[in-house]
Amino acid sequence: MTQTSDRARQRAQARAQERARDLSLLLGVLLALLGAVLLGLYYLALDGGAAPRLAELALARLPESGVGNPVTAVLVNYRAFDTLVELAVLLAAVLGIWSLGPAPPGFQRSGAVLAGMVSWVVPLLIVASGYMLWVGGYAPGGAFQAGALLGAAGVIVRLAGDPTAGLPAEATQRWLLVLGVLVFALVGLGLMLFGAGFLTYPPKLAKWLILLIESAATIAIAAALAAAYVGGRPAPSKAAIDDYGSDSSP
């Protein structure tokens, strides 16, 4: 009796293995086909060079966009709506992470050497982030890079033992997280009130509106990335943080 059940189990196992192998083979073939199609499309796109490209148009209208860097002009002026929705995607990602439950405990307090390094690196990252935000107006840089640097400062702070990653309490943190979408949408709606289209900046104000939006977006992106690294809803109170803060994982 046990022998037959053993054999049956073995057979089931072999079948499962075969199915897994078939599935991975199928996936491989499909991915290879996708790669071939993409390669063909890229080749067609490169080959069809004679037609006018959007880049010339974008460069021609650059003086009206309020910024000197064509990439920033595309991101925050020409295609501002895309960037607004990108910020909303980041917000949705953080909502998803928060819905997974409370944040796991942080790391143990760092020793003197790491703490000393952190006290140098974090201010440096904050200054670099501000520089990146400002320089985005006329050279490579911008809100996403600046936000990533600021978020990296949060990650380092959490690695050094602060379970909140330097973020404020939950109520304030919510405002920081929605700040990017909020300011972006408010600027768009305000422009509609004054007769321009949604997110159609008047050339005189464009520079300052873009700077305002980029600053808010930087803070929101940084808060979202640091909150994602925390990996859960922040602990509700100081007492709860003290309870959590003594995990000793490496």
Add this chain to the structure above:
Amino acid sequence: MSQPALLLAFDAVLLATLLALALAAVLSPEPRRAVMLFIAFGLWLSLVWARLHAPDVALAEAAIGAGLGGALMLAAARRAARAARSNDDEAAG
């Protein structure tokens, strides 16, 4: 060697290493190792973007793709390993 030929050789090395890193990351059985290879891949890819005269994308790739993405995935790999270990303990105990 003339300059274009040198640049071509540099590009060839860049591309070959990029593909090798990508394959190594995908084929690595251990999540932690795969994540580290992926971080290396991200940094290498930012070099490729810089070679393509796209410094904006290179910056974003290095900061978000390699830096923060890597940190997030390392944390996820650590949590997955811990979950697997506690599952094993439950099965054994």
